[in-house]
Amino acid sequence: MADTCCESGETMEAAPACPDAPPASCALEAPVVPAPLPVGSLRRRAHPLAEPAAQRALLGELALPRPFADAVSEAGAGPLRAGAVEVLQINVGKYCNQTCSHCHVDAGPDRSEIMPDAVVDACLDVIARHDVPTVDITGGAPELHPRFRDLVAAAADRGAHVIDRANLTAFLMPEQRDLPAFLAARGVEIIASLPYYLAGPTDAQRGVGVFDRSLEALATLNALGYGVEGSGLELNLIANPVGAFLPPDQASMECDWRGELDRRYGVRFNRLYTLTNLPVGRYLETLQDSGELEDYVHLLARSFNAATLPGLMCRNTISVGWDGALYDCDFNQMLEIDLALPGAGPPRIFDLELAQVGGRPIAVGTHCFGCTAGAGASCGGSLA
Numbered sequence: 001m002a003d004t005c006c007e008s009g010e011t012m013e014a015a016p017a018c019p020d021a022p023p024a025s026c027a028l029e030a031p032v033v034p035a036p037l038p039v040g041s042l043r044r045r046a047h048p049l050a051e052p053a054a055q056r057a058l059l060g061e062l063a064l065p066r067p068f069a070d071a072v073s074e075a076g077a078g079p080l081r082a083g084a085v086e087v088l089q090i091n092v093g094k095y096c097n098q099t100c101s102h103c104h105v106d107a108g109p110d111r112s113e114i115m116p117d118a119v120v121d122a123c124l125d126v127i128a129r130h131d132v133p134t135v136d137i138t139g140g141a142p143e144l145h146p147r148f149r150d151l152v153a154a155a156a157d158r159g160a161h162v163i164d165r166a167n168l169t170a171f172l173m174p175e176q177r178d179l180p181a182f183l184a185a186r187g188v189e190i191i192a193s194l195p196y197y198l199a200g201p202t203d204a205q206r207g208v209g210v211f212d213r214s215l216e217a218l219a220t221l222n223a224l225g226y227g228v229e230g231s232g233l234e235l236n237l238i239a240n241p242v243g244a245f246l247p248p249d250q251a252s253m254e255c256d257w258r259g260e261l262d263r264r265y266g267v268r269f270n271r272l273y274t275l276t277n278l279p280v281g282r283y284l285e286t287l288q289d290s291g292e293l294e295d296y297v298h299l300l301a302r303s304f305n306a307a308t309l310p311g312l313m314c315r316n317t318i319s320v321g322w323d324g325a326l327y328d329c330d331f332n333q334m335l336e337i338d339l340a341l342p343g344a345g346p347p348r349i350f351d352l353e354l355a356q357v358g359g360r361p362i363a364v365g366t367h368c369f370g371c372t373a374g375a376g377a378s379c380g381g382s383l384a
């Protein structure tokens with residue numbers, strides 16, 4: 001599932017102690033008026049925003065006080081550059097068993113773009129030739145790719161930290177019932193999307209019944225040791241706001257969720273990451289339809305926080321598209337913003353040398369304000 005994206009590959013951190021007083025109700029508890037879920041992907045509906053160029057144009061029309069690149073420069077950090085590649089993030093395609101309203105990938109059951117064998121083999125070759133610290137596999141629902149397990153096994157055999165970005169419900173599909181045990185045997189970290197710890201907001205964003213099925217999958221993972229202290233099997237949750245606002249404080253939310261998920265359902269997890277919704281894909285459509293686009297992007301821009309810049313995921317990640325194209329991150333991938341490498345055309349996975357893309361300038365745009373707003377957002381949660 002691509003609602004989430006990338007983690008540093010660090011070893012499991014202990015969760016901070018919760019404050020004595022219970023955290024105040026967070027913004028995610030605001031009453032939610034369920035919006036009708038989109039009937040299929042933007043692509044299937046032939047919506048103009050199905051085209052990345054149309055998304056870029058819409059974002060480019062917004063009159064902001066300053067472009068993102070200027071905000072970075074004025075903070076003394078421009079132009080933004082990547083460091084060494086520590087994370088190979090592989091997006092295996094747009095096929096998913098869900099059609100969530102906020103999906104930046106525009107994924108769904110009606111999308112057929114999945115990574116062909118030649119690109120999977122090229123990824124395996126890169127993994128074999130480099131000591132990539134972290135291999136992070138996303139989608140769509142990555143587990144539903146026929147060669148997902150090949151990628152996991154190869155990366156784990158090479159000693160990489162492997163991340164599966166899961167939507168949870170894919171684990172319940174009949175042909176995937178043995179997958180959690182497969183992942184556990186290889187020590188794969190699972191980062192699972194869960195918008196909220198109650199059914200209403202979750203189902204409003206992800207589909208009727210998704211919450212209950214997510215709980216069933218979480219129980220299966222817990223039974224294998226995932227999320228259980230001392231097991232070494234990391235189960236981290238990622239939550240994104242269900243409205244056009246910034247996520248609340250991550251540490252407070254984590255404490256809140258730990259108590260609620262345990263008390264209500266007996267579910268355990270390691271860490272909770274908050275993720276700001278970026279105005280990309282179906283979330284861009286949602287903002288446009290609700291008339292909130294301009295205000296939301298201004299909120300992101302106004303909330304620019306220079307302290308988030310060192311931890312931006314694009315600084316240590318290279319993102320691989322289903323067709324083998326390379327990007328700075330999964331969001332740039334969905335907007336089809338090529339790597340800003342000087343010289344020849346953008347490299348593809350077939351000839352990737354990680355040293356070639358380390359230190360590159362990062363291609364930025366208006367959507368990047370979503371990563372630097374407030375406490376910041378990355379595939380590993382808040383940054384500052």
Ligand code: SF4
Pocket residue numbers: 001002003096097098099100102103104105106107108139140141167193206
């Ligand atoms: S449709 Fe939902 S579960 Fe599937 S990739 Fe998008 S956000 Fe993730």
Ligand code: SF4
Pocket residue numbers: 312313314315328329330331332362363364365367368369371
């Ligand atoms: S959206 Fe922009 S700031 Fe965020 S990770 Fe991608 S390139 Fe970096």
